[in-house]
Amino acid sequence: MKNTWYILLLLILWACGNESGDQLSQNEGGSAVDSAQWVIDKAISAHGGDKVDNSHIEFDFRDRHYISDRQGGAFTYERIWQDTTGDQYRDVLTNDRLYREINGERVELSAKDSSAYANSTNSVLYFALLPYYLNDPAVRKTYLGQGDIKGQTYHKVKVTFRQADGGKDFEDEFVYWIHQDDFTMDYFAYNYIVDGGGARFREAYNVRTIDGIRFADYVNYRPEPEIREVATFDRMFNEGKMKELSRIESEDISVQLR
Structure with missing residues (x-):
């Protein structure tokens, strides 16, 4: 009887210890890196990432027209607008x-x-199609556990970048909140270094799915007080310590799949 109660106690402790980790038991190995990779893979799939691989996507953002054309690993991104004099830039x-x-003529740069x-062209398309790019070779992922926002539970994944192939902003740090059941990327935060630096928190809204690809607009917030510890922004948001700065809205989205 004594042994039976001991075994039962061990089972209860094991269950409690794995209550928040069961969602991650399907990954390979269970390390922080593996858990982060598993969550991001699920998120990319939930957002229709397999369709982005071979797609032609167009949308308008802040008086500019953007085009993403992808065929496997090959891509062409375009940004088109007209200035106040009527000249057209591409x-x-x-x-x-x-x-x-x-005006249709190439210029020296x-x-x-x-x-x-x-x-600047890549940045707009990068954010519009997140989390699609989070398996790029320069991305480094770390699983930070779980956090709650507005009564919902999220996996928290930190993303940094290798300097090689990490681009101009390789020192930036991101945290993504991926819904534990739906694997949607409903929130993310970033700490950026260039242009004086700062930190922002974004909340998805106006979510829509077009031909299997999930798009969202975002409310853009600044933490108050202005701190850089982006992994704490879920708690700050819940406590009302975020100030809205702007809205990030993509309009007239069209998708053609190949």
């Missing part, structure tokens, strides 16, 4: 280079300008 970013056209235009 930035085209591929796997190999960026070039700019003004300095290395500095080429890098800046490539970064």
Whole structure:
């Protein structure tokens, strides 16, 4: 009888210890890195990432028209707009280079300008299609456990970048909140270094699925007080310590799958 109660106690303790970790028992190995990879894979799948691989997506954002054209590993990103004088600009970013056209004519760019235009074009498409890019080679993932936001439980995954292939912003730090059941990316935060630095928290809204790909707009918040510990932003948000700064809205989205 004594042994029976001891075994029962061990089973109860094991169950309690795994209450929050059962969701991750399906991954391979169970380390922090493996858990993060498992969560991100599930999130990319839930957002239709397999369809993004071979797709043509267009949308408008802040008076500019963006195009993402992907065929496997090859991509072409475009940003098109017209200035106040009526001149039309077109930035085209591929796997190999960026070039700019003004009124249909290519123009020479300095290395500095080429890098800046490539970064700004890529940045808008990167955020619009998250979490699709979180399996890029430069991404480093760490599982931070679980957190609650508005009564819902989320997996928390920290993302940093290797300097090689990590781009201009390789020092930035992100945390993603992935819903424990639906694996939707409903919130994320980032600590950025360039342009004076800062930290932001984004909340998804106006979620819609177009041809199997999930898109969302975001409320963009600043922490008050302004701190950089982005892993704590779920608690701060719940405590009302976030100030809305702007809305991140993509309009007139169209998708063509190949």
